[in-house]
Amino acid sequence: MTEDNSSPGLHASGLANMHEQLAARLRDLATRLGPGGRMPPELELSTEYSVSRTTVRRAVATLVAEGLLIRRQGSGTFVTEGRVSHPLDSLRPVVSMFAGAGRYPEGRIQRFEWTEHGPALAALKSASGLAIRRVYLIDDVPQGLVDITLPREIGARITREQIEEKPIYQILERDLGLTLGHGDMTFASISASPDAAEVLNVPVGDPLLSLSRLTYDDDGRIIEHASYSLIAGLFELQLTVQASGLEGIDYSFSRPGPKIVMRSTSGGAAPA
Numbered sequence: 001m002t003e004d005n006s007s008p009g010l011h012a013s014g015l016a017n018m019h020e021q022l023a024a025r026l027r028d029l030a031t032r033l034g035p036g037g038r039m040p041p042e043l044e045l046s047t048e049y050s051v052s053r054t055t056v057r058r059a060v061a062t063l064v065a066e067g068l069l070i071r072r073q074g075s076g077t078f079v080t081e082g083r084v085s086h087p088l089d090s091l092r093p094v095v096s097m098f099a100g101a102g103r104y105p106e107g108r109i110q111r112f113e114w115t116e117h118g119p120a121l122a123a124l125k126s127a128s129g130l131a132i133r134r135v136y137l138i139d140d141v142p143q144g145l146v147d148i149t150l151p152r153e154i155g156a157r158i159t160r161e162q163i164e165e166k167p168i169y170q171i172l173e174r175d176l177g178l179t180l181g182h183g184d185m186t187f188a189s190i191s192a193s194p195d196a197a198e199v200l201n202v203p204v205g206d207p208l209l210s211l212s213r214l215t216y217d218d219d220g221r222i223i224e225h226a227s228y229s230l231i232a233g234l235f236e237l238q239l240t241v242q243a244s245g246l247e248g249i250d251y252s253f254s255r256p257g258p259k260i261v262m263r264s265t266s267g268g269a270a271p272a
Contacts, residue, residue, distance in 0.1 A: 018051055019058035025049065026059055030068055030079045039069065039077040065207055067233035072141070073201045080233050091183045091215065093167040094146065094228065097235075098136070105136040105143060107167075110199070112160045120149035120225040123214055130155025132163055135199055142200045144230035154178075154223055172215075172223060181218040187211055187237060196229050207232040 022045075030039065039045075039060075046053045060077055063069040071077045098105050111133035115121070121129055132148040148168055150158065154176065162171050172178045188210040197204040211228040251257075 019055045019062065022049055022051060022055060022059035023062045026063055027068065030063065033079050035079055035081045037079045039079070041076065064233060067236075070231060070233045071203055071206060073197070073203060075201070091169070091180055093169045094136070094144075095167050098138075098143075103138055105138050106140075107164070108135045108137060109133070109160065109164050110135055110145075111147075112163060114152075114155070115149070118149070120147070120227065123225050124149060124151050124222050126151040128152050130158065132168075134163070142231075143234055144228060145196065145199055146229075147227045149225045151223065168224060168226070169215075178223060179218040181216045181220065183216065184214045185211060186213075189232065190229070192229075200229070200231060202231060209235050209237075211237075 026039070026045075030037065033039070040048070042053055042056050042060075045051075045056045049056075060069060060071070064071060064077075067080060069077050070080050095105065095107075109132065111131055113131055114128060115131040116128045118131070120131075121127070129152055130150045132150070133145060134148070135145045136143045154172075157176055158171060162175060166175075169180065173180060190208050190210045192200065192202055192204055192206045192208050194204050196208060197206065200208075209228075209230040209232045211226075211230065213224075213226045213228070214222055215224040215226070217223050
């Protein structure tokens with residue numbers, strides 16, 4: 001294959017690495033295919049661009065990490081439909097972020113059983129609890145999963161039929177009469193474990209967005225622990241923060257020290 005301007009071939013002497021050049025070509029291809037479009041198979045791309053399959057894998061992995069492509073185990077690689085945004089300004093059911101994007105997922109229950117093991121129970125400060133796994137699907141395609149653990153005294157009041165039908169916050173508030181107070185959330189980027197990869201139909205090691213949540217009632221009692229694993233290319237978190245009247249940061253990169261001092265307009269300084 002010749003490598004002129006009309007050819008899809010890549011230039012090994014170029015400034016960018018081969019996989020970076022290929023990633024740029026595949027971005028253009030994904031744009032032409034549009035949301036939901038299926039990318040050509042790995043072997044076809046390798047032949048078309050005269051590169052190794054390893055180079056193809058690296059280029060595709062770059063676009064998966066960017067959220068442009070998603071790999072479906074056994075089905076192929078597809079252009080994503082665009083990220084679903086999850087605002088973090090208040091406690092809300094995760095289904096609300098789907099609805100805000102005009103998408104309405106099915107919730108499939110894979111687990112509903114009592115447990116006496118796992119880090120969630122330590123967070124709940126409970127010896128045992130009700131463990132629930134829900135998988136979110138759109139058009140039968142997995143989008144993410146959540147592992148919910150409830151303290152025994154709350155889980156004993158919930159049936160599988162309720163969980164199959166309603167979001168957990170809806171059950172806690174409307175069915176059980178609890179008042180949600182606040183939540184503690186932790187976010188991380190993780191690699192898909194074999195368990196999560198099988199459920200979400202993605203390769204082991206693919207990037208996932210992890211959201212861990214502890215929910216408290218209005219009396220400060222922990223009433224729920226939830227751990228979400230969301231396909232990274234499909235979701236984003238949105239947060240608006242205020243400057244809180246801070247006029248600047250007193251710090252020197254030439255003389256780095258253990259503290260960053262935030263100077264407030266009201267006077268004084270607070271270590272950050």
